[in-house]
Amino acid sequence: MEFKHRHLLGIEPLSRDDLHIILNLADSFKEISRRRIKKVPTLRGRTVVNLFMEPSTRTRVSFEIAQKRLSADSTNISVAASSVVKGETLLDTATNLEAMNPDIIVIRHKAAGSPHFLAREVNASIVNAGDGFHEHPTQALLDCLTIKDHKSDFEGLKVAIVGDIAHSRVAHSNIMALSKLGSEVRVAGPATMLQPGLDELGAKVFTDVEAAIEGVDVVMALRIQQERLGGDSLFANTREYARKYGLNRERIELIHPEGLVMHPGPINRGVEITPDVADGKRSVILEQVANGVAIRMAVLYLMAGGSPDDIANQK
Amino acid sequence: MQADRLKTRPLSAQRIRKPAPFIIGGKAQMLTETKKLMDEAAISRSLRRIASEILERHNGTEGLALVGIRTRGIHLAHRLNKLIEEKEEKKIPVGVMDITLYRDDVFQGLPDPEVGPTRLDFSIRNYKIVLVDDVLYTGRTIRAALDELMDFGRPLKVELAVLIDRGCRELPIQADYVGKTVETEPNQSVKVQLREHDESEEVVLRQKSEK
Numbered sequence: 001m002e003f004k005h006r007h008l009l010g011i012e013p014l015s016r017d018d019l020h021i022i023l024n025l026a027d028s029f030k031e032i033s034r035r036r037i038k039k040v041p042t043l044r045g046r047t048v049v050n051l052f053m054e055p056s057t058r059t060r061v062s063f064e065i066a067q068k069r070l071s072a073d074s075t076n077i078s079v080a081a082s083s084v085v086k087g088e089t090l091l092d093t094a095t096n097l098e099a100m101n102p103d104i105i106v107i108r109h110k111a112a113g114s115p116h117f118l119a120r121e122v123n124a125s126i127v128n129a130g131d132g133f134h135e136h137p138t139q140a141l142l143d144c145l146t147i148k149d150h151k152s153d154f155e156g157l158k159v160a161i162v163g164d165i166a167h168s169r170v171a172h173s174n175i176m177a178l179s180k181l182g183s184e185v186r187v188a189g190p191a192t193m194l195q196p197g198l199d200e201l202g203a204k205v206f207t208d209v210e211a212a213i214e215g216v217d218v219v220m221a222l223r224i225q226q227e228r229l230g231g232d233s234l235f236a237n238t239r240e241y242a243r244k245y246g247l248n249r250e251r252i253e254l255i256h257p258e259g260l261v262m263h264p265g266p267i268n269r270g271v272e273i274t275p276d277v278a279d280g281k282r283s284v285i286l287e288q289v290a291n292g293v294a295i296r297m298a299v300l301y302l303m304a305g306g307s308p309d310d311i312a313n314q315k
Numbered sequence: 316m317q318a319d320r321l322k323t324r325p326l327s328a329q330r331i332r333k334p335a336p337f338i339i340g341g342k343a344q345m346l347t348e349t350k351k352l353m354d355e356a357a358i359s360r361s362l363r364r365i366a367s368e369i370l371e372r373h374n375g376t377e378g379l380a381l382v383g384i385r386t387r388g389i390h391l392a393h394r395l396n397k398l399i400e401e402k403e404e405k406k407i408p409v410g411v412m413d414i415t416l417y418r419d420d421v422f423q424g425l426p427d428p429e430v431g432p433t434r435l436d437f438s439i440r441n442y443k444i445v446l447v448d449d450v451l452y453t454g455r456t457i458r459a460a461l462d463e464l465m466d467f468g469r470p471l472k473v474e475l476a477v478l479i480d481r482g483c484r485e486l487p488i489q490a491d492y493v494g495k496t497v498e499t500e501p502n503q504s505v506k507v508q509l510r511e512h513d514e515s516e517e518v519v520l521r522q523k524s525e526k
Contacts, residue, residue, distance in 0.1 A: 002425060029430070070416075302426055304422060
C-alpha cells in the first residue's frame with residue numbers, strides 16, 4: 001500500500017485504504033508515548049509551523065506534542081500574536097511563512113477551505129486542523145482509532161452523533177470517515193441543527209435522539225458551539241436542550257451494553273452530556289485525547305514524506 | 316490485525332524463480348538463474364548452532380534477552396527463543412523492534428506506510444541483548460536498531476545474530492553470531508524466505524533488476 005497525498009485537507013479525498021494506513025501507523029506510534037524517552041529522530045531538521053487563527057488548546061497542544069515526539073522543529077503562531085490583527089491577509093501571512101521554508105503548515109482557520117487555498121499557494125504540506133464548519137480530519141481519525149481500540153471491525157458498527165451537526169466540522173469529518181470504513185452513521189439533534197444533504201454524506205438523519213441511539217455501538221455527543229452561532233438561536237435554552245438532546249444516565253441505557261461514549265471536547269457538563277456519563281465506565285473521552293497524539297504523529301510522518309520530486313523519482 | 320498486516324506483501328517463491336533482469340555492461344538483460352544459498356534444513360541447522368553459541372558464550376540464559384528486528388528478524392528471534400527454551404528449559408524475554416523511524420534514509424522517496432509497533436515489555440537496563448535480523452548488509456539497519464535500543468535504556472551488552480552476512484558493509488558493524496557468510500555484490504539481492512511470513516523457506520541470491 002502507498003499513501004500518495006501531500007496534504008491532509010480533509011477526510012473527503014482519502015480512500016478506505018488511506019484511512020487504514022493512517023490508523024495502522026498511529027497504532028504503532030502509540031507505543032512511543034509510553035517510552036521513557038518519548039522521542040524518535042524521524043523528523044529531525046523538519047520545520048513545522050502551527051498556524052492557529054482560532055482559539056484551540058487541545059488540538060494545538062496535541063499537534064505540538066506529536067511534532068516534538070518526532071523531533072521536528074515547530075513554531076506556533078496564534079491569532080493574537082500574529083499580524084492578522086494588524087490587517088494582514090491569509091495569503092500574505094502564508095507567503096511570508098513560505099519564505100522561511102517550512103516543510104509542513106498545520107492550519108486552523110474559521111473560513112472553510114482555507115487549508116485548500118494554502119495548499120495551492122505554498123510549497124509546504126498542509127494539514128487541516130479545522131476549517132470553519134467544513135472538516136477536522138485529525139479529530140475524526142483519532143475518533144476512529146479510539147473505536148478501533150475497542151471494536152474488532154468498523155464494518156457493521158452503528159455510530160450515532162448527537163448535537164449540532166450543522167455547525168460541527170468534527171461531525172462532518174466523522175460521517176465521511178466512518179462511512180468510508182463501512183460503519184452506519186446516524187445523526188440526531190434539533191431540526192435547526194441538521195442541515196439538508198447529510199444523507200448524501202452517508203448519514204441517517206434522526207430528530208428523535210432515543211431512536212437514533214437505540215442499540216448503537218458508539219454514541220458521540222457534540223458541544224453546542226455558542227461562539228460559532230453568532231447570536232442565532234437554534235434552540236430555546238440550554239436546560240431544554242439538555243432535557244431533550246443531552247446524554248444522561250437514562251438515555252445511555254439505550255445504547256449497546258458494550259457501547260462507547262465519546263466527545264470531541266471541550267465538554268459543557270450538564271448540557272450535551274451529564275457529568276456521570278462523561279466520567280462513567282463507558283466513556284472513552286480521555287482515550288480520545290491520548291490517541292490524538294498518535295494520529296497526529298502518523299499524519300506528520302506521512303506528510304514529511306519528501307517533496308513531489310522525490311515521489312516522482314520513486315521506483 | 317497484526318498478522319494481516321504482515322501478510323500484505325508476500326513475495327512468492329514463484330515470483331523469485333521467474334527470470335529476473337540481469338545486468339551486463341549497464342543495461343537490463345535477463346538472468347535466468349538464481350542461486351539458492353540455504354534450504355530449509357540449512358536454515359534450521361544454522362539456527363540451532365547459533366542458539367548453542369549464544370548459550371555457550373553466556374553460560375546459560377541468565378540476563379539474556381532477544382530482540383528481533385521487523386519483519387523476519389522477529390520470526391528468527393522467536394525460533395531462537397524456542398530452541399533456547401528446549402535446551403535450557405528456561406524462558407527468556409523476547410522483544411520486537413521496528414527501526415523504520417530511526418533509518419537514515421527514511422524520507423528518501425515515499426515514507427513507508429507500514430511501520431509496525433516496537434514492543435519491549437521488559438526493562439532492557441539489566442539485560443544482555445541479542446539483536447536478531449535476517450540479513451546483515453550495509454550495517455545501517457543495525458545502526459538504527461542500536462539507536463532505538465538506547466532510547467529504551469542502557470543494556471549491559473548488545474550482540475548481533477544474523478542468518479546471512481552478505482558483506483558490503485558501509486559502517487563499522489559486525490555480527491557476533493552468523494548463520495552463513497556469503498560474498499555478494501551490491502547489484503545482487505539476498506532474500507530470506509521464512510514459513511511464518513512467506514510461502515517457502517529458503518535463502519536466495521539473485522541479480523537485482525535495474526531500470
